[in-house]
Amino acid sequence: MRRVTDAIKHLLIINILFFVAAQLLNDEFYYAMALWFPENDNFGIWQFVTHMFMHDKSSIFHILFNMYALWAFGSPLEQMWGRNKFLFFYFSAGIGAALIHTLVNYYQFREGYQAMIGAGYTPDRIAELLPTIPPGQYLQVEGISNKVMQNFAMSYNIPAVGASGAVYGILVAFGMMFPNAELMxxxxxxxxxxxxxxPILIALDLFSGVTGMSIFGSGIAHFAHVGGALFGFIMMWYWKRNQFKNNRWD
Structure with missing residues (x-):
């Protein structure tokens, strides 16, 4: 059985501690650590990092899948790169995923916002309505498609949690370092x-993010996955072109 490397071990422990804390503490802890849309009152700049240690409170499978993937695909990378280089890559991919997710949310939010302005809503009225929309629901406005309004509401009032963005970066790095390893x-x-x-896995996420049709279930931040994969690819491509590829950062 593959041993648990140093950085992986500490990441697993922190994720588990955060998951347990979210179960035991009130929602204020969850809201403070999850990644919210910047215009939401719950938003904090630290959430670009802390959201990576939070997972869906209602299902243990979210954290189990992420932690298994982190161990299975991250361990061989840390063994080659060393702890510090692995951690740099992991957090860069996770923060990059959060940035892409936020940019997509901003686009969807502005699309809905401008549509509501065009439908006769004032900025003050929109600001009053937004906090009243329950998570997972949206306003129906005559003349505006339900998809636009759904994306508008979800961008604002549903936070992102999970290590998936960072893990997708790890997956890309693993695929580039071990292209012929067989997976299922x-x-x-x-x-x-x-x-x-x-690439098939990333393409499925991109398809789901663009179309809204997901074979993996609902409530998944598909563009965060794509963003983590993109940042992972960029870093691997950069390292491949210079001396950092073969250097360990112990």
């Missing part, structure tokens, strides 16, 4: 080489 999808128990498996 849960719903397709046939070995697929990492150089095919990981």
């Amino acid at each position: 999808l849960i719903f397709l128990p046939v070995p697929i080489k990492a150089k095919y498996f990981i």
Whole structure:
């Protein structure tokens, strides 16, 4: 069995502690650590980091899948790179994922906001309505598509949590370092080489993010996954072109 490397071990412990704390403490802790839209009153700049240690409180599978992937794909990378280089990569991918997620949310929020202005709503009225929309619900406005209004509301009042963005960066790095390693999808128990498996997984997330049709279930920040993968690819491409690729940062 693959050993648990130093950085992986500490990341696992911190994630588990945050998950337990979210179960035991009131919602204020969850709201403070999750990543909110910048115009939401719950937003804090630290959330670009802390959201990576938070997971869905209602299901243990979210944290289990992320922690398993972190261990399975991150351990060989840390063994090659050293602890500090691995942590730099991990947090860069996670923060990059949060930035992409926030940019997509901003686009969707502005699209809905401008549509409501065009429908006759004033900025003050919109500001009054936003906090009253329950998470997962949206306003129906005549002349504006439900999809636009749904994206508008979800961008504002549903926070992002989870290590998935950072893990997708790790997946990309693993695929570039071990392209011929054979992996299996849960719903397709046939070995697929990492150089095919990981691009397919990212493409599915991109498809789900663009169309809103997800085979993985609802409530998933697909563009955060794509963002983590993108930042992971950029860092690997940069390291490949210079001396940092082969250097350990112990």
